[in-house]
Amino acid sequence: MDNSEVTILLVDDEPDILEFLGYNLSKEGYKVITAKNGQKALKLAREFNPQVVILDVMMPVMDGMETCAEIRKIPELAGTMIAFLTARGEDYSQIAGFSAGADDYITKPIKPKLLISRIQALLRRYKETPDNSGIIRLKGFTIDKDRYVVVMDGSEITLVRKEFELLQFLVSNENKVVTRDEIFANVWGEDVVVGDRTIDVHIRRIREKLNIDSIRTVKGIGYMFDEG
DSSP: OOGGGOEEEEEOSOHHHHHHHHHHHHHTTOEEEEESSHHHHHHHHHHHOOSEEEEOSSOSSSOHHHHHHHHTTOGGGTTOEEEEEESOOOHHHHHHHHHTTOSEEEESSOOHHHHHHHHHHHHHHHHHOOOOOSEEEOSSOEEETTTTEEEETTEEEEOOHHHHHHHHHHHHTTTSOEEHHHHIIIIIOTTOOOOTHHHHHHHHHHHHHHTOOOEEEETTTEEEEOOO
8 A cells, every 4th residue: 555545634632743743744645634633533534534543642522532432433444543642651541542442552752753653563454454254153152353243142242443353363263372472463563562451451351241251361371262
């Protein structure tokens, strides 16, 4: 995909940041559209179907977390890569961001060249995303990869993007122990730096939402999906 074919939605309530980052991204040949709040961002996302969305967290009207979660509900934007750009770098903030459906978490301030590098990494993952069509049928539930939902006892259970991708990765390696490094590389990507608790929190939420004990913790190594 040529840079000219890539649309980036840049969302921040600070005009100086929009102008500065927008200018540098445009210089690289990307098509850049901007919004100053989450509501406007949702409207533009539906209209332009961007490949990448860069979201500030603290914004008026609708903050970045809520905006990200709403974008993830739009089927046409299922493949869109979302990154938070924020001054907050604590583990709990990262976990909240990934739980909302983000693919990366970038801490301000950031140099334009580094931001471009992170965007290129996101686009590699966007291009490498396999066809998500199909149904995975398991003993207790069904994974619908088209709609990013899990069906259990006739009811649909919605997982946030990273929860869904983590479950799908574990299921695809059924009865095999996968290390934490393998999970990070395959679900978050090797270019994304996240806190150590991120996987544990996502595993706990999957277990709670699905009420299953098929995901086993292998102490000191990682996790394994075992239906028994």
